[in-house]
């Protein structure tokens with residue numbers, strides 16, 4: 067250094083970064099300064115040893131336009147033919163990404179582990195497990211699941227009861243809402259989507275998983291006003307209620323035909339049937355077995371409470387006519403009593419079996435009172451019908467209203483809540499929130 071300085075040059079030692087930061091010789095000579103970092107606490111930084119006189123140098127090239135070099139970068143990165151570029155000038159530039167490119171998200175997914183509630187074998191309660199991307203099924207859309215919900219069927223699946231899960235191991239959860247990870251099937255990465263039923267937790271892995279790969283046939287864009295939480299607060303239960311009402315309307319039901327009964331009224335489907343019918347201007351009678359929930363049902367819009375025991379006696383072939391229509395979530399002896407009490411040309415939408423799958427009824431209501439019994443299935447409902455139902459639900463409900471009928475839960479809460487839903491002790495809806503990695 068001195069040799070250089072002797073010749074009039076400027077010399078300084080070359081040191082490693084760590085040396086400069088730690089060696090005493092460099093700490094006191096004005097080359098560094100001590101300051102307080104808001105998160106890191108006290109830190110020593112280097113002070114640039116130069117001063118600029120006059121104007122700062124300006125840029126000599128324009129900044130690149132967004133996407134200008136993408137094709138060249140992709141080609142270089144992936145050593146594949148340059149992607150075909152579609153350009154409309156002026157306007158946005160889009161690329162056909164070659165199918166075999168290792169997409170960033172897939173690379174990321176291969177390292178990912180996530181939590182899921184999985185039924186491992188028949189008659190055994192499902193378990194909270196850690197899975198990786200390889201455990202996901204083949205499918206059309208990879209979704210980062212943010213929310214799911216708890217339904218009666220979920221209770222059965224979680225507790226290892228028969229009738230829901232048909233192949234093992236299988237992730238439970240008949241509903242899901244989340245964000246699309248990869249562009250596919252008309253959806254773009256980042257789109258919010260929902261899927262209910264459609265084999266989830268029956269033949270395909272379901273929504274109690276932080277990631278899921280799903281078939282696109284029944285996927286609906288998340289209704290904009292409801293968002294993912296609101297959509298799951300409604301979930302299969304609310305969709306089923308809406309599909310039941312659509313069937314009743316298609317059979318000619320209008321509010322002026324007379325009161326409409328909802329059975330199993332405090333349950334998930336019942337809650338939405340009562341509330342939706344009331345919002346549409348119907349006079350709603352609600353049947354419940356819960357004596358302490360009459361105020362809740364009145365708050366949803368029910369004007370008359372029918373205690374469940376009024377509908378559980380030995381059904382007569384025909385009884386006093388009381389209702390123009392019914393959304394029945396219960397089946398069994400309750401449905402048989404309901405049929406016997408329908409008005410002339412009354413319509414009943416049968417959507418549930420909380421009280422049993424049998425129907426101890428006679429044909430008298432059908433042949434003497436022109437009563438119709440209509441079936442409702444939400445699991446395989448066609449896409450157009452789903453969209454129609456979700457549009458109606460999006461119009462009718464706000465998040466504020468939904469917060470009054472839904473509570474939040476996590477994956478860990480599912481076994482306890484499953485016991486409760488099978489005992490008929492859950493009021494309204496449960497939204498299961500995934501905490502994503």
Ligand SMILES: NC(=O)c1ccc[n+]([C@@H]2O[C@H](COP(=O)([O-])OP(=O)(O)OC[C@H]3O[C@@H](n4cnc5c(N)ncnc54)[C@H](OP(=O)(O)O)[C@@H]3O)[C@@H](O)[C@H]2O)c1
Pocket residue numbers: 217218219302303306329330331332333334335336353354355356374395396400416417418419420421422442443444445487488489490491492
């Ligand atoms: N068709 C479809 O696509 C579809 C879709 C979803 C659900 N479902 C079915 O619809 C039914 C309701 O589903 P959910 O999710 O609303 O279930 P949920 O939340 O458990 O509600 C069922 C309600 O039925 C009543 N109930 C329970 N056990 C009963 C019994 N032994 N006898 C008479 N009433 C009883 C209770 O209401 P109260 O105490 O107020 O009487 C209970 O809250 C279930 O059977 C479910 O499998 C069908």
